[in-house]
Amino acid sequence: MTTTLPAPPPALDARRRWTVLAVCALSMFLVGLDTTIVNVGLPRIGQGLGAGVRGLEWVVDAYTVVLAGLLIASGALADRYGRRRVFQCGLAVFGAASLACAAAPTLGLLVAARAVQGVGASMLSPVALAIVVNTMPDPRERARAIGVWASVFGLSMAAGPVTGGWLISALGWRSVFWINVPVVLGALALVAVFVPESRGERARRLDLPGQVLLALTLAVAVGLLIEGPRIGWVSPPALLAYAVLAGAAGGFVRVERHRAEPLVDLGLFRRPAFASAVLGAVAVFVALNVTLLLTTFHLQHARGWTPLASGLATLPMALGATLCAPWSGTLVARLGPRRPLYVAGGFIATGGLCLVRLGPDTDVRLLLLALLLIGIGFGFANAPITNTAVGGLPPSRAGVAGAITSTARQVGSAVGIAVAGGLVAGAGPGGLAAASRPGWLLVALCGFGLFLVARAARPART
Numbered sequence: 001m002t003t004t005l006p007a008p009p010p011a012l013d014a015r016r017r018w019t020v021l022a023v024c025a026l027s028m029f030l031v032g033l034d035t036t037i038v039n040v041g042l043p044r045i046g047q048g049l050g051a052g053v054r055g056l057e058w059v060v061d062a063y064t065v066v067l068a069g070l071l072i073a074s075g076a077l078a079d080r081y082g083r084r085r086v087f088q089c090g091l092a093v094f095g096a097a098s099l100a101c102a103a104a105p106t107l108g109l110l111v112a113a114r115a116v117q118g119v120g121a122s123m124l125s126p127v128a129l130a131i132v133v134n135t136m137p138d139p140r141e142r143a144r145a146i147g148v149w150a151s152v153f154g155l156s157m158a159a160g161p162v163t164g165g166w167l168i169s170a171l172g173w174r175s176v177f178w179i180n181v182p183v184v185l186g187a188l189a190l191v192a193v194f195v196p197e198s199r200g201e202r203a204r205r206l207d208l209p210g211q212v213l214l215a216l217t218l219a220v221a222v223g224l225l226i227e228g229p230r231i232g233w234v235s236p237p238a239l240l241a242y243a244v245l246a247g248a249a250g251g252f253v254r255v256e257r258h259r260a261e262p263l264v265d266l267g268l269f270r271r272p273a274f275a276s277a278v279l280g281a282v283a284v285f286v287a288l289n290v291t292l293l294l295t296t297f298h299l300q301h302a303r304g305w306t307p308l309a310s311g312l313a314t315l316p317m318a319l320g321a322t323l324c325a326p327w328s329g330t331l332v333a334r335l336g337p338r339r340p341l342y343v344a345g346g347f348i349a350t351g352g353l354c355l356v357r358l359g360p361d362t363d364v365r366l367l368l369l370a371l372l373l374i375g376i377g378f379g380f381a382n383a384p385i386t387n388t389a390v391g392g393l394p395p396s397r398a399g400v401a402g403a404i405t406s407t408a409r410q411v412g413s414a415v416g417i418a419v420a421g422g423l424v425a426g427a428g429p430g431g432l433a434a435a436s437r438p439g440w441l442l443v444a445l446c447g448f449g450l451f452l453v454a455r456a457a458r459p460a461r462t
Contacts, residue, residue, distance in 0.1 A: 016194070020135045021145050023190045024128040025152040027091065030183050031121045032156030034098075035064060035413055037164040039292045040311045041173040043300045048173060051107045057226045057421040061414045062111045065222050066118030067125070068410035069215035072263050075126035075403040076206060083127050083134070084197045088188060090123025095184035102177035126403035133390070133402070134198050144333045146386050148326070155325055155379075159318045161292055165311015210263035213252035218411065220245045225418035229425060268401060272456045277389040280341070280453035281408035282415070284381045287348050287446035289416030291317070291374055294355075294436045295367070297424050302360045302432045316368050320347075320375025329383040337384030341454035344384070347377030349447030355440040359433035377447060388457045 038045070042056045051059075078086040097120055100113035132149050136142035167175040224241050231237050256262040269275045292314070299310040328340045351373035354366060389405040420439050427435040 017135050017141075018145075019194050020196070021132055021148060023187070023194050024131055025149055026183075026190070027087070027124050027187050028128050028149065029152050029156040030094070030180060030187065031067075031124050032152075033160045033163065034117065034121065034180065035060075035067075035156075035410075036160030036289070036292055037167075037176050038063075038160075039289075039417075040161040040164040040296050040307050040314075041168045041176055042293075042296065044168055044173045044307060045110075049107045049110065053421055053425040054226055054230060055107050055111075057417055058111045059107070059114055060417045061222050061226065062114040063118040063121070064410045064414040064417070065218050066115045066215075067121045068407045068414060069218050070119060070122035070211075071126050071407045071410065072214075072403045073206065073211045074122045075130060076263070078123070078127040078130060079199060080206075082197050082199055083131050084191060084195050086123050087127045087131070087195070088191055090120045090127065091184050091188050091191070092120070093117075093123070094120030095181055095188075096120075098177045098180035098184070102174045125406045129386075129402035129406070131195060131198065135196075140333060144329060146329070146383065146390070148329055149386070152325075155318070155321050159322075161296070161314040162311045162318050165307045165309070165314075168311075169306055169308035205261045207255075207259055207261065207263035209255050210252060210259065213248050213255060214263060216248040217245065217252055218414070220248060222414045222418050225415065225422060229422050264404060268404065273388050274401065276453045276456035277385050278405060278408045280381070280385045280388075280450055281405050282412035283446035283449045283453075284344075284348070284378065284385065285409045285412030286416040286419070287352065287374065287443045288378055289413050290420045290439045290443055291351075291371070293417055293420035294424065294439050295371065298358065298367075298432055298436065302429045313364075313368065314371055316372035317375030317378070320372050320377075321379035324376050324379030325382065328380040332383045332387045337388045337457040338454045340380045340384040341388075341450050341457060344377045344380035345447045345450030345454065347373045347380065347447070348450065349377075349444045351377065352440050352443030352445075352447060355443070356437055358436065358440065360429070374443070377450075381450060384457065385453070388453065 038060055042059065045059060046052065046056050074086065074090070094117055097113050097116040101110060101117065104110035104113055129146075129149060132145050133142060136145045163179075164176050167179060171178075220241055224238065224245065228238060253266070256264050256266050269278070295314065296310055299305040299313055300307065305313070328344075331340050351370040354370035354373065358367065386402065386405060390401045419442065420436075423435050423439050424432060
């Protein structure tokens, strides 16, 4: 008895391929938007639910930590059970969790619902990239598509504070979650109509031990950054957490080295370009989230601005990302990733240095200029980082590389929120400037770090 394999799906025409990209980009816009849209509303959420800064940090990081911890496993599930199917499941979970966030009566329930949101979002990010890579067989077209995909995600991160500020001022903080519902419903309909089903060439086994250890490592590390200043860095709970972190991280590396089909292919990190791209992704998103949180608290606490005014103040950053992200994707396709990475690092570093002396009496035009510079750098950074991570790899490994890079972005987001929150927690309006200074130096350092990523990136083909 012979088994007849199903015929491969026919190649899509150019219009259909770019329609698929647009649908995936819409879903990715939602994921990125929810990573930052909450930031500008944290003071209002704190007032509404009676929460302090450390509790508010968990509102953001419960989402990003879960998202980071499950991204790679979700990519493996999509390869095994179908990318469109997992993508649709992720949208449904994300939408249902958004409803729970909007109705949450307490901080604990809001944090729990945000964690479930992260579960849904984890099924979208790596799967979207895998769908795009699978749909675009031509390498140059794929490079442009990756540029668009990364640009949309970057734009969503920068647009979050503006959108959130407007919604909170008009409808209250719960509206930043209600707004997800119609977008999810529209995305579900578009995916059903336009996105073809696809699977990996060979379904990988699920690495449950590696998944548990990775999630534990991320949760404990971020938890230490958030709670360390409160409990004391050398207190017994902190020392226990250090031991758990070391055991989980060491166990993860050991398990992954000895599994035939590991959750994370550690061999990829032997490629300097890939390893540097992962570190670059962390650095960019640390810089972005430190900038957003410090700016939010500076404007609303030190200057007394409304959420709408604070959100509008980030428009230069959103504008810089909007204009430069597509340009960066085009430059990567034509010239390779090095030059856009140098540009990105220079702008982010300059913007961070501009704000080291930021205080209540600083001319607001300097703040707006610095946010514009950081936005330009952010716009230039995402496409070359993604291209550097997946460049030179066969399509069968591009999904894994993309998932690891996406995980690095969310780790950077979580670390950025934890570090910035730790700096300003307990600081009154008069002390915010001094408390924030190390954060702005960290933003500049992240920008300079992109120079090292650029050196490791593949040069342009001649």
